[in-house]
Amino acid sequence: MDKRTQILIAAESVLAERGFYAFSMQNLADTAGVAAGTLYRYFDSKEALMNELQKFIREQSANIILAGFNECSTTKNKYDLVWQNIFDYVIANPRRLTLIEVLHCIPNVDQADITLFENEAFKPLIFFYQQGINTKQFLNWQLFALIAVSIDTAISLAKQVIRERVAPDQKQLDQVRDASWNIIQNPHFKPTGIIQ
Amino acid sequence: MDKRTQILIAAESVLAERGFYAFSMQNLADTAGVAAGTLYRYFDSKEALMNELQKFIREQSANIILAGFNECSTTKNKYDLVWQNIFDYVIANPRRLTLIEVLHCIPNVDQADITLFENEAFKPLIFFYQQGINTKQFLNWQLFALIAVSIDTAISLAKQVIRERVAPDQKQLDQVRDASWNIIQNPHFKPTGIIQ
DNA sequence: TAAACGATAATGAACGTTCATTCATTTTAA
DNA sequence: TTAAAATGAATGAACGTTCATTATCGTTTA
Numbered sequence: 001m002d003k004r005t006q007i008l009i010a011a012e013s014v015l016a017e018r019g020f021y022a023f024s025m026q027n028l029a030d031t032a033g034v035a036a037g038t039l040y041r042y043f044d045s046k047e048a049l050m051n052e053l054q055k056f057i058r059e060q061s062a063n064i065i066l067a068g069f070n071e072c073s074t075t076k077n078k079y080d081l082v083w084q085n086i087f088d089y090v091i092a093n094p095r096r097l098t099l100i101e102v103l104h105c106i107p108n109v110d111q112a113d114i115t116l117f118e119n120e121a122f123k124p125l126i127f128f129y130q131q132g133i134n135t136k137q138f139l140n141w142q143l144f145a146l147i148a149v150s151i152d153t154a155i156s157l158a159k160q161v162i163r164e165r166v167a168p169d170q171k172q173l174d175q176v177r178d179a180s181w182n183i184i185q186n187p188h189f190k191p192t193g194i195i196q
Numbered sequence: 197m198d199k200r201t202q203i204l205i206a207a208e209s210v211l212a213e214r215g216f217y218a219f220s221m222q223n224l225a226d227t228a229g230v231a232a233g234t235l236y237r238y239f240d241s242k243e244a245l246m247n248e249l250q251k252f253i254r255e256q257s258a259n260i261i262l263a264g265f266n267e268c269s270t271t272k273n274k275y276d277l278v279w280q281n282i283f284d285y286v287i288a289n290p291r292r293l294t295l296i297e298v299l300h301c302i303p304n305v306d307q308a309d310i311t312l313f314e315n316e317a318f319k320p321l322i323f324f325y326q327q328g329i330n331t332k333q334f335l336n337w338q339l340f341a342l343i344a345v346s347i348d349t350a351i352s353l354a355k356q357v358i359r360e361r362v363a364p365d366q367k368q369l370d371q372v373r374d375a376s377w378n379i380i381q382n383p384h385f386k387p388t389g390i391i392q
Numbered sequence: 393t394a395a396a397c398g399a400t401a402a403t404g405a406a407c408g409t410t411c412a413t414t415c416a417t418t419t420t421a422a
Numbered sequence: 423t424t425a426a427a428a429t430g431a432a433t434g435a436a437c438g439t440t441c442a443t444t445a446t447c448g449t450t451t452a
Contacts, residue, residue: 003401003402020216020217020298021216021242024436024437024438025437025438025439026436026437026438029404034402034403035402035403035404036403036404036438036439037402037403037404037439037440037441038401038402038403039439040438040439040440041400041401041402045438045439046217046438046439097297098297098298098300101293101294101297101298102216102294102297102298104294111359115359115360115361139371139375141368141371141372142362142363142364142368143361143362144356144361144362145353145356145362145364145368145372147352147356148349148352148353148355148356148362148372149349149352149353149372149375149376152349152352153344153345153348153349153352155352156343156344156345156348156349156351156352157341157344157345159344160340160341160343160344163307163311164311165311165339165340166338166339166340166341166344167338168338168341172337172338172341175335175337176337176341176344176345179335179345179379180345180379182379183375183376183378183379199427199428220410220411220412221411221412221413222410222411222412225430230428230429231428231429231430232412232413232429232430233413233414233415233428233429233430234427234428234429235412235413236412236413236414237426237427237428241412241413242411242412242413
């Protein structure tokens with residue numbers, strides 16, 4: 001593994017273990033197994049490092065969440081896969097969501113740049129929703145409004161699980177997932193006969 | 197206003213304006229209009245201050261979100277009010293949600309204690325959901341699973357708005373809200389005739 | 393083949409700054 | 423007059439960053 005990646009991984013682990021206040025470049029260097037000065041060969045500053053970390057995490061997240069997406073045959077299969085991927089991912093990486101949010105709120109970071117980056121990473125999912133709208137299978141809402149009430153429920157539910165306020169079994173998970181699927185369906189949709 | 201509250205309000209404003217890394221006790225003291233030493237009359241340490249800030253914000257949030265709740269006559273009215281309150285609140289305080297998440301992730305904080313505190317603050321809302329379950333008006337799901345797919349959509353949507361990925365008008369807002377309401381309704385529910 | 397070389401990578405002590413916290417002193421208010 | 427509240431300079435620790443030095447390694451030279 002190249003050293004840059006090694007440092008980024010260490011950075012996330014330090015943030016997860018010690019929090020945002022206790023994070024220091026010296027600590028990061030120790031954890032990454034490099035000298036403090038070495039950090040500055042790969043990153044201009046602490047702030048720059050945080051920005052790079054943000055992109056790194058977002059890209060990795062997108063890859064994990066969309067894993068297997070193109071292999072799914074039907075629209076519903078795709079949805080089920082992504083919903084479950086997101087749920088599993090948030091559960092498996094409980095701190096990551098917060099980390100993303102925090103990194104997203106650091107001053108002097110070009111938010112638009114990050115959003116652009118994220119839209120690129122999640123392109124297949126956005127295309128999926130756009131197609132659902134175009135074919136009138138989904139409600140004729142703005143795309144991210146659809147997302148907010150459907151796939152985002154995987155995040156909301158996972159968060160509640162992490163806080164130990166709910167402990168759903170797989171059957172309950174399927175129920176929530178299907179309910180979130182149904183909510184965005186256009187009631188007047190007539191399938192064309194082609195596999196949806 | 198008592199000095200303690202004055203300091204907490206200043207603390208949030210410093211966090212919002214300068215971010216988590218630039219936050220310092222000296223800066224807080226200046227913003228609050230007190231001397232640095234005064235902070236330590238009201239809070240044991242920086243960490244303790246952050247914990248208190250967390251509780252302060254959560255309590256205030258609950259009050260705002262539940263404002264007018266008891267004055268609503270029907271179940272749907274209550275839901276609409278809270279959904280809109282949450283949406284408006286997130287839009288009006290875009291940093292606050294992140295702040296809550298970050299404060300929630302500071303090490304050495306008793307998470308269970310915070311959750312307990314929050315459950316107390318949001319008691320009326322939790323009671324509202326529990327009653328919906330008991331009367332079979334809502335689906336027979338675990339309470340926080342219901343929350344994740346219904347009222348949490350107000351948060352999800354507001355977040356998308358903040359990121360400028362969607363710009364809903366009131367009509368669209370109503371649609372989303374009603375969809376999130378419908379999703380948790382028990383299809384076999386028979387109203388008793390009493391006002392719901 | 394081995395030695396010499398240059399370029400790139402890595403080091404960690406040192407620097408100036410800023411941090412959270414303390415406490416002797418002063419101000420406030422009853 | 424007195425106790426409580428507030429002050430802000432002082433403190434030592436920790437911070438991000440720098441840079442002279444050292445190590446590494448592929449290429450060239452003898």
